[in-house]
Amino acid sequence: MNAEIRQFLFESLKVMKYSTADMDDDTVLGPAGADLESLAMAELALRVEDHFGVRFLEDEAEHFAAMTVGEFCAEVARRARIATAT
Structure with missing residues (x-):
């Protein structure tokens, strides 16, 4: 699953105009x-949440940076496993 998450992450960053x-x-x-800024981290988190069905707390963006x-990718995979197990 990490490879799928990594691919989605890179595609999202390209859409967000990051190299x-x-x-x-x-x-x-x-x-x-x-060099993702806090607003970009928040957007990335929302994209990941929507695509993989995971949830992040508002104050986690700074931790992700x-x-x-x-x-x-490992954290998203862990949360996705938990989300599908419940």
């Missing part, structure tokens, strides 16, 4: 890497 050319699983999503692409 994914130099991004990989070790790229930090926030200012230290992909410190995550790498790989960590974020």
